[in-house]
Amino acid sequence: MLKKILIKEVYLPIIYILIAIIVYAILCKVVNKVLVFNKKSKIKKEIQIKREKTIINLFKSIIKYIIAIITILAILNIYGIKTTSIIASLGIAGAIIGLAFQDTIKNLLSGIAIIFDNHYMQGDVVTINGFRGEVIELGLQTTKIKAYSGEVMIINNSMVTSVINHSMYDTILYLDIPVNKDVSISTLEKMLNNVSKEMFKLKDVKGLKLLGVEKLNANNYIYKVEIDCKPESHFQINREFFGYLKKEYDKNNIKVPGEYFEISNNN
Numbered sequence: 001m002l003k004k005i006l007i008k009e010v011y012l013p014i015i016y017i018l019i020a021i022i023v024y025a026i027l028c029k030v031v032n033k034v035l036v037f038n039k040k041s042k043i044k045k046e047i048q049i050k051r052e053k054t055i056i057n058l059f060k061s062i063i064k065y066i067i068a069i070i071t072i073l074a075i076l077n078i079y080g081i082k083t084t085s086i087i088a089s090l091g092i093a094g095a096i097i098g099l100a101f102q103d104t105i106k107n108l109l110s111g112i113a114i115i116f117d118n119h120y121m122q123g124d125v126v127t128i129n130g131f132r133g134e135v136i137e138l139g140l141q142t143t144k145i146k147a148y149s150g151e152v153m154i155i156n157n158s159m160v161t162s163v164i165n166h167s168m169y170d171t172i173l174y175l176d177i178p179v180n181k182d183v184s185i186s187t188l189e190k191m192l193n194n195v196s197k198e199m200f201k202l203k204d205v206k207g208l209k210l211l212g213v214e215k216l217n218a219n220n221y222i223y224k225v226e227i228d229c230k231p232e233s234h235f236q237i238n239r240e241f242f243g244y245l246k247k248e249y250d251k252n253n254i255k256v257p258g259e260y261f262e263i264s265n266n267n
Contacts, residue, residue: 013075020071024064031059054121054138058112061140103158107141110157114138119160124167125232128153128160166231170206173227173234175241178220178257185213188223191248198244204233220257 113119115138120126124135126145133147143160145153179188189210196208207228215222229237249256 012078016071016074020067024067027063028060031056054115058115106158107156111140114157119163120165124165127164129162171229171231171234173229173237175225177223179223180220180255180257183254194248195244199241202240204230204237
């Protein structure tokens with residue numbers, strides 16, 4: 001008798017939990033295979049990869065909750081609790097649960113809207129409610145954002161009222177280059193063309209234009225350059241550009257003016 005009780009009330013719940021874990025693992029693998037779009041495409045856009053990852057994580061969360069509920073009901077049934085009556089009463093309790101968990105429901109609906117409206121995805125750099133960082137997790141309830149300094153902000157999805165997505169489009173980088181007045185424009189553009197060749201070797205650079213003279217001063221002039229680069233790469237691209245330009249200056253024995261170089265960008 002005792003053995004039967006042990007099997008029913010101790011071992012069976014453990015077996016159900018193990019089965020639930022195995023089923024969850026199998027379904028996660030299925031989701032990974034099914035929800036990968038354009039499987040034959042060898043080259044995918046970064047935004048498509050992020051979107052796939054975010055949607056896959058969403059479906060995994062839904063599967064986890066469903067399996068957890070089914071497992072709990074099955075275990076309750078072992079201990080003689082009539083789960084059929086529980087399920088039947090869910091309709092009546094639905095209104096009460098809806099009131100009690102209205103914030104949870106709001107977060108859930110907001111999370112789904114964020115994903116399918118493509119506001120942001122896991123891996124994007126965003127500014128949400130004034131906090132800037134990388135989206136490290138987008139769940140059904142909350143969004144986790146990690147700042148470059150290491151802080152992590154966890155915000156309820158329903159509280160996301162203002163979003164700036166810095167990763168959605170390419171960055172246009174404008175560079176102002178002060179040049180001594182004794183350096184001819186043709187000499188400068190020849191050097192910039194050499195710099196351009198090096199810049200196009202960088203994977204994050206998509207385009208570079210020599211826009212021409214922007215401003216004339218008493219001792220120098222300002223030459224403007226436009227660089228089209230991937231999101232969030234403009235700081236590194238800025239450093240690379242001026243590094244190559246400094247080498248060209250040194251080759252041609254040209255002195256750098258006292259003014260600081262300026263950087264501006266539009267996302």
